[in-house]
Amino acid sequence: MDENLIWEIRAFVYRHFAETTCPPHVDEIAARFALTHEQAVSAYEELHQRHAFFLKPDTHDILMANPFSGVETPFKVYANDKTYFANCAWDSFGIPAALHVDAEVEAACAQSGEPIRLSVADQQIHDSDALVHFLLPFRDWYKDLAFT
Amino acid sequence: MLFFQSEETLHEWLVAQRAPRGAVLSVPQLWELSQRWYEDRMSPQYHGRTIEQAQKIFKELRLTSEFWQTV
Numbered sequence: 415m416d417e418n419l420i421w422e423i424r425a426f427v428y429r430h431f432a433e434t435t436c437p438p439h440v441d442e443i444a445a446r447f448a449l450t451h452e453q454a455v456s457a458y459e460e461l462h463q464r465h466a467f468f469l470k471p472d473t474h475d476i477l478m479a480n481p482f483s484g485v486e487t488p489f490k491v492y493a494n495d496k497t498y499f500a501n502c503a504w505d506s507f508g509i510p511a512a513l514h515v516d517a518e519v520e521a522a523c524a525q526s527g528e529p530i531r532l533s534v535a536d537q538q539i540h541d542s543d544a545l546v547h548f549l550l551p552f553r554d555w556y557k558d559l560a561f562t
Numbered sequence: 563m564l565f566f567q568s569e570e571t572l573h574e575w576l577v578a579q580r581a582p583r584g585a586v587l588s589v590p591q592l593w594e595l596s597q598r599w600y601e602d603r604m605s606p607q608y609h610g611r612t613i614e615q616a617q618k619i620f621k622e623l624r625l626t627s628e629f630w631q632t633v
Contacts, residue, residue, distance in 0.1 A: 425605075428604055429604070465610060503565045504592060507592055511596040523566050524566060526567060530565045537597070543567070545567075546566075547563065547566060547584055548584045549584045551585075551629045551630070
């Protein structure tokens, strides 16, 4: 498949997430880019292989296009009058960083369950006593991304 | 990556999960990292980054411990 087309599809997926909070279905890609279903599936698989985004196992549905999550998670980000879901604590900050917008992050302490709310305004974070723990070292991040 | 309200709850979680302590960042540190990591993510020109580029970001943010290294 044409290299430019692959990256155009990647950009479309990200725009779709930003505008709707959800990933496009593979058939939407087929229609948008005048591809067959099989060609759109092939493009998704290629972008998955390149870590541009990640598919749910044994499907052609997008699980995550960091920082966006394709499924509901405990990491909510309110921005652009929308509710986005992030993949993890880091990605919950990644959404306002990627979109360059103000945001309210709503999550919880992984141990106590106490709510953790954080605000980004004018691309500045309001300080907090909260901490973020990265479990796996960088060298292992892509071995098991969901676990990380 | 998970949020914790304090060092105390992080410690409790590590004990309960029998997990090793990884890297711990403050909220401002995480925001700084997020801005560098994701600022160009919506660009059509973003085609991913190399391990070397990732490590350059970590170094610039003074994340230089073994945790942030590739080997």
